[in-house]
Amino acid sequence: xxxxxxxxxxxxxxxxxxxxxxxxxxxxxxxxxxxxxxxxxxxxxxxxxxxxxxxxxxxxxxxxxxxxxxxxxxxxxxxxxxxxxxxxxxxxxxxxxxxxxxxxxxxxxxxxxxxxxxxxxxxxxxxxxxxxxxxxxxxxxxxxxxxxxxxxxxxxxxxxxxxxxxxxxxxxxxxxxxxxxxxxxxxxxxxxxxxxxxxxxxxxxxxxxxxxxxxxxxxxxxxxxxxxxxxxxxxxxxxxxxxxxxxxxxxxxxxxxxxxxxxxxxxxxxxxxxxxxxxxxxxxxxxxxxxxxxxxxxxxxxxxxxxxxxxxxxxxxxxxxxxxxxxxxxxxxxxxxxxxxxxxxxxxxxxxxxxxxxxxxxxxxxxxxxxxxxxxxxxxxx
Amino acid sequence: xxxxxxxxxxxxxxxxxxxxxxxxxxxxxxxxxxxxxxxxxxxxxxxxxxxxxxxxxxxxxxxxxxxxxxxxxxxxxxxxxxxxxxxxxxxxxxxxxxxxxxxxxxxxxxxxxxxxxxxxxxxxxxxxxxxxxxxxxxxxxxxxxxxxxxxxxxxxxxxxxxxxxxxxxxxxxxxxxxxxxxxxxxxxxxxxxxxxxxxxxxxxxxxxxxxxxxxxxxxxxxxxxxxxxxxxxxxxxxxxxxxxxxxxxxxxxxxxxxxxxxxxxxxxxxxxxxxxxxxxxxxxxxxxxxxxxxxxxxxxxxxxxxxxxxxxxxxxxxxxxxxxxxxxxxxxxxxxxxxxxxxxxxxxxxxxxxxxxxxxxxxxxxxxxxxxxxxxxxxxxx
DNA sequence: TCATAAAATGCATAGCTATGCAAAGTCAAG
DNA sequence: CTTGACTTTGCATAGCTATGCATTTTATGA
Numbered sequence: 001x002x003x004x005x006x007x008x009x010x011x012x013x014x015x016x017x018x019x020x021x022x023x024x025x026x027x028x029x030x031x032x033x034x035x036x037x038x039x040x041x042x043x044x045x046x047x048x049x050x051x052x053x054x055x056x057x058x059x060x061x062x063x064x065x066x067x068x069x070x071x072x073x074x075x076x077x078x079x080x081x082x083x084x085x086x087x088x089x090x091x092x093x094x095x096x097x098x099x100x101x102x103x104x105x106x107x108x109x110x111x112x113x114x115x116x117x118x119x120x121x122x123x124x125x126x127x128x129x130x131x132x133x134x135x136x137x138x139x140x141x142x143x144x145x146x147x148x149x150x151x152x153x154x155x156x157x158x159x160x161x162x163x164x165x166x167x168x169x170x171x172x173x174x175x176x177x178x179x180x181x182x183x184x185x186x187x188x189x190x191x192x193x194x195x196x197x198x199x200x201x202x203x204x205x206x207x208x209x210x211x212x213x214x215x216x217x218x219x220x221x222x223x224x225x226x227x228x229x230x231x232x233x234x235x236x237x238x239x240x241x242x243x244x245x246x247x248x249x250x251x252x253x254x255x256x257x258x259x260x261x262x263x264x265x266x267x268x269x270x271x272x273x274x275x276x277x278x279x280x281x282x283x284x285x286x287x288x289x290x291x292x293x294x295x296x297x298x299x300x301x302x303x304x305x306x307x308x309x310x311x312x313x314x315x316x317x318x319x320x321x322x323x324x325x326x327x328x329x330x331x332x333x334x335x336x337x338x339x340x341x342x343x344x345x346x347x348x349x350x351x352x353x354x355x356x357x358x359x360x361x362x363x364x365x366x367x368x369x370x371x372x373x374x375x376x377x378x379x380x381x382x
Numbered sequence: 383x384x385x386x387x388x389x390x391x392x393x394x395x396x397x398x399x400x401x402x403x404x405x406x407x408x409x410x411x412x413x414x415x416x417x418x419x420x421x422x423x424x425x426x427x428x429x430x431x432x433x434x435x436x437x438x439x440x441x442x443x444x445x446x447x448x449x450x451x452x453x454x455x456x457x458x459x460x461x462x463x464x465x466x467x468x469x470x471x472x473x474x475x476x477x478x479x480x481x482x483x484x485x486x487x488x489x490x491x492x493x494x495x496x497x498x499x500x501x502x503x504x505x506x507x508x509x510x511x512x513x514x515x516x517x518x519x520x521x522x523x524x525x526x527x528x529x530x531x532x533x534x535x536x537x538x539x540x541x542x543x544x545x546x547x548x549x550x551x552x553x554x555x556x557x558x559x560x561x562x563x564x565x566x567x568x569x570x571x572x573x574x575x576x577x578x579x580x581x582x583x584x585x586x587x588x589x590x591x592x593x594x595x596x597x598x599x600x601x602x603x604x605x606x607x608x609x610x611x612x613x614x615x616x617x618x619x620x621x622x623x624x625x626x627x628x629x630x631x632x633x634x635x636x637x638x639x640x641x642x643x644x645x646x647x648x649x650x651x652x653x654x655x656x657x658x659x660x661x662x663x664x665x666x667x668x669x670x671x672x673x674x675x676x677x678x679x680x681x682x683x684x685x686x687x688x689x690x691x692x693x694x695x696x697x698x699x700x701x702x703x704x705x706x707x708x709x710x711x712x713x714x715x716x717x718x719x720x721x722x723x724x725x726x727x728x729x730x731x732x733x734x735x736x737x738x739x740x741x742x743x744x745x746x747x748x749x750x751x752x753x754x755x756x757x758x759x760x761x762x763x764x
Numbered sequence: 765t766c767a768t769a770a771a772a773t774g775c776a777t778a779g780c781t782a783t784g785c786a787a788a789g790t791c792a793a794g
Numbered sequence: 795c796t797t798g799a800c801t802t803t804g805c806a807t808a809g810c811t812a813t814g815c816a817t818t819t820t821a822t823g824a
Binding site: 444445446447448451458459460463482484485486487488 | 805811
């Protein structure tokens with residue numbers, strides 16, 4: 001049982017992985033040697049590109065187990081073996097694949113993030129925070145861009161097939177069918193800025209209602225008289241902000257709030273404002289569904305009607321996007337507490353993983369912060 | 383060989399996957415039946431959560447192959463069998479895992495996108511374009527956020543382990559070691575806005591030099607007399623833009639261009655501008671490494687020095703970010719042709735996959751587009 | 765030096781799907 | 795009713811790693 005049998009096998013591998021220095025005589029002390037590995041994969045076995053642990057084992061003159069152990073932190077390997085293996089691995093350009101491990105453990109350490117788009121920098125930021133957090137905790141992120149909720153439904157089977165350990169959805173809405181399907185698949189889902197819940201679906205949501213109420217308070221206190229709301233698409237976030245705003249105003253005795261239709265985009269805000277400000281009794285206190293919309297409204301107010309902000313009209317938004325604090329806008333807004341929401345969402349996922357069972361969905365409401373800036377900084381009582 | 387053996391086995395599975403209706407007698411026509419599947423995995427076999435094709439096969443009373451074929455579009459299955467399988471799969475919440483397929487085919491249809499951050503909306507946009515394109519073509523994207531290039535080097539082994547088919551790096555710089563390591567691993571890499579190349583690394587780069595030259599032409603033609611450049615971090619993109627700008631000005635007879643140090647962020651532009659405009663002979667034509675920097679410089683010029691744009695100072699940027707076209711800025715800039723760069727990068731990857739071999743790196747230079755806006759719209763000859 | 769404990773190593777296998785191959789069924793034509 | 799062509803089905807296996815178990819080697823202590 002000399003090592004020559006190995007050497008013969010090695011020549012096959014050598015061609016493929018340039019392991020010219022493959023012939024080694026490591027039995028200086030007559031140590032136990034692994035039996036020749038009889039994998040009969042030819043050098044051209046169907047587009048085979050990456051070396052396997054067996055290739056490394058051959059080259060290092062050890063068993064496949066030893067290779068595996070050399071790459072497993074706490075495993076039982078001698079220093080010498082580990083060094084041989086690492087050297088061989090480096091030579092072949094080998095890193096152990098995680099796929100078989102996933103197969104065995106049923107834990108992929110993959111998380112799917114489903115998101116509608118990055119037009120809103122706030123979502124880009126949130127996405128980055130999520131991904132960095134997951135990375136730091138040993139999870140990797142698969143991204144899925146999905147335009148509408150119907151498409152999300154369609155994407156679920158695909159996501160399933162990757163055996164992700166969880167799904168973070170920034171789509172806010174989730175159809176009941178989709179929720180059921182995820183439950184059926186036993187994949188925990190966390191909705192960002194959504195409120196659906198079932199056995200496998202949790203939600204983390206900015207307190208949009210309270211945010212809307214805070215803006216109502218501010219605009220009222222600052223002397224607003226004719227109020228308007230520029231809406232976003234029909235989502236929970238939009239409805240809650242609107243209801244909070246209108247509801248609080250009603251409490252303050254303001255019955256008449258004009259609603260304009262926007263779409264969460266700059267252009268939507270601009271167009272809505274164009275219609276709003278064209279009227280005879282134009283509003284002097286406008287709350288917008290998000291910051292992009294608010295910026296659009298501001299630009300329109302200035303460019304098309306020569307209005308001064310906040311003197312002629314006060315404007316407030318939601319999110320606290322990067323550009324909102326830039327001096328040209330200095331937009332009053334409700335900051336969504338991104339890091340806290342991200343942490344809460346990840347915590348919700350982890351809880352599911354630890355519990356193992358479906359524990360019933362939970363809703364975590366994260367308060368926002370009112371950021372007062374110049375766009376509403378009117379002298380009261382003037 | 384009746385079906386009772388199966389039924390006995392099924393009860394085990396029934397508990398686990400709620401397949402209460404599992405007992406079926408599908409041998410109405412005495413068809414061939416698969417032998418009882420002897421997988422002795424108990425219901426609590428170590429955190430086993432997801433059903434496998436074998437579970438579905440049991441429930442449907444067919445073989446595992448039949449299940450696989452039922453989910454494979456062109457495969458040879460009778461309609462009846464497929465329906466039975468689909469029904470069983472729905473009942474159990476089953477979708478075939480793609481992991482074993484990856485193991486066998488050595489094609490993961492996974493692509494890693496490595497990116498430094500999303501603070502610049504332009505990168506967020508590019509990222510979205512990439513991901514959508516890949517998705518549309520049957521690939522999924524794994525995201526890796528990496529702060530510095532050293533971290534990229536450290537991340538490569540991790541990326542490797544996912545057996546991605548390719549890497550898109552938006553980091554622009556790539557250390558030689560990292561490039562070598564990717565080559566060693568035989569993973570094709572495409573650098574966005576980088577120019578490194580080796581056997582496995584290609585690059586797609588905006589023509590930054592030409593962009594810088596175009597801005598130089600414009601600012602000179604518009605009557606600029608004292609020129610300045612606010613730099614970004616030390617990247618290829620920055621150097622090229624700077625060199626193009628300075629080089630062209632020199633050709634036009636302008637020797638003296640002041641260089642200020644920025645960092646591609648808003649704040650960097652703001653601070654650099656503060657120093658720049660404090661001097662006695664302040665510049666009247668400033669080119670910034672990117673749009674964020676330019677906006678920072680604009681805000682500073684207005685807020686801290688009361689300068690009018692473009693009358694007192696012209697400012698230009700690079701990227702054409704969303705906010706650059708907003709009226710408050712109306713920033714002249716060089717638009718990077720995002721879609722074309724994305725397509726080129728993906729094409730480069732695909733070419734590698736088709737060729738199979740390392741074909742030597744290629745550099746694709748994509749021209750940008752000068753977008754003239756008000757920030758440089760000075761009346762010439764006034 | 766020897767016996768015993770500890771460390772290192774190799775073997776065999778689980779985990780899941782796709783697929784080549786052979787066997788069995790189906791159908792049509794003669 | 796028989797034969798041959800075609801369709802459908804099941805069996806067995808590749809693909810790669812981690813790990814329990816048994817075995818061999820090394821270290822420790824008397």
